[in-house]
Amino acid sequence: MHRIGVLTSGGDAPGMNAAVRAVTRMAIHSGSEVVGYEHGYQGVLEGKGKILKLGSVGGIIDDGGTFLGTARCGEFREVAGKKKAIKQFEKDGVEGLIVIGGDGSLRGAQGLFDLGFPVVGVPATIDNDICGTDYSIGFDTAVNTVLDVISKIRDTASAHERVFVIETMGRTSGWIALYAGLAGGADFILVPENVPETIEDLTDPIIRGHERGKQHSVIVVAEGAASGMDVAERVQEKVGREVKLSVLGHMQRGGAPTAFDRILASRLGAHAVELLLANRGGMSVGLVGNKVSACWFTEAYSHGKELDLEILELAGILAL
Numbered sequence: 440m441h442r443i444g445v446l447t448s449g450g451d452a453p454g455m456n457a458a459v460r461a462v463t464r465m466a467i468h469s470g471s472e473v474v475g476y477e478h479g480y481q482g483v484l485e486g487k488g489k490i491l492k493l494g495s496v497g498g499i500i501d502d503g504g505t506f507l508g509t510a511r512c513g514e515f516r517e518v519a520g521k522k523k524a525i526k527q528f529e530k531d532g533v534e535g536l537i538v539i540g541g542d543g544s545l546r547g548a549q550g551l552f553d554l555g556f557p558v559v560g561v562p563a564t565i566d567n568d569i570c571g572t573d574y575s576i577g578f579d580t581a582v583n584t585v586l587d588v589i590s591k592i593r594d595t596a597s598a599h600e601r602v603f604v605i606e607t608m609g610r611t612s613g614w615i616a617l618y619a620g621l622a623g624g625a626d627f628i629l630v631p632e633n634v635p636e637t638i639e640d641l642t643d644p645i646i647r648g649h650e651r652g653k654q655h656s657v658i659v660v661a662e663g664a665a666s667g668m669d670v671a672e673r674v675q676e677k678v679g680r681e682v683k684l685s686v687l688g689h690m691q692r693g694g695a696p697t698a699f700d701r702i703l704a705s706r707l708g709a710h711a712v713e714l715l716l717a718n719r720g721g722m723s724v725g726l727v728g729n730k731v732s733a734c735w736f737t738e739a740y741s742h743g744k745e746l747d748l749e750i751l752e753l754a755g756i757l758a759l
């Protein structure tokens with residue numbers, strides 16, 4: 440392909456910039472030009488593409504966010520929107536596209552592919568809910584951000600002998616809560632994939648911990664499992680201690696990507712170019728067992744990536 444397009448779409452994730460850098464430099468290395476579209480599919484519909492040179496992606500590997508900008512685009516969800524996008528690609532001389540984003544973005548990519556346009560996807564979302572890859576870009580950074588908060592909260596929780604509820608993002612998936620909770624030694628991790636039947640299933644281990652002398656407790660709640668506010672109120676009724684709540688929100692999406700995310704983004708971005716130039720569209724790249732791989736879009740987003748419940752069980756045992 441003489442010229443390919445690249446865009447970042449959906450919720451931003453740390454490492455998106457590193458992925459755009461890898462796409463751009465790998466494509467140029469392979470003899471193709473690159474057009475970067477601003478604000479995802481929205482920017483395509485508005486004709487906001489610009490040529491990316493080697494220097495356009497210099498100095499961005501360590502930046503959070505995405506310098507191209509991102510958006511969730513209603514118009515593109517319709518078939519008419521996708522047809523309009525293909526017309527814009529033709530106008531721009533763009534023969535194939537690399538989409539960096541989460542499940543909604545990959546769904547959009549499938550729609551373009553169904554209309555005959557070559558597209559390859561790169562999974563980037565802090566939620567880690569894309570199949571066909573062990574990790575999505577941004578997840579590791581988000582986990583480390585939450586971990587940092589857990590450690591800081593533990594200091595004050597311990598000083599006041601309080602119980603803290605920390606609500607994490609993740610939409611309908613519990614991966615961020617699970618990994619950050621395990622790494623942070625949380626006393627309980629509440630995830631949508633395994634909601635306890637009764638409040639006592641959550642509070643009994645906390646009470647047992649206090650009885651054996653624990654000074655404080657940290658409960659990590661994934662937003663898809665319950666509202667942190669509800670959990671905090673219900674726990675306070677049962678444990679007879681002051682319960683405080685921290686809802687972490689969008690801070691989890693910001694910050695410089697970790698080394699892991701930069702390496703993941705570099706490998707996946709480059710592999711996406713290889714696939715697109717080999718005319719293997721319709722696929723989402725991934726890292727499986729530390730090897731780059733790819734699966735069909737439909738497999739990548741059709742069902743949320745299953746949470747590893749063995750890790751959840753382990754976290755419960757280690758929190759005793």
Ligand code: F6P
Nearest residue numbers: 450541564565566608609610692
């Ligand atoms: O998908 C990434 C994510 O950060 C989810 O964890 C969260 O539920 C959602 O996006 C928040 O979306 P918005 O930025 O539109 O509020």
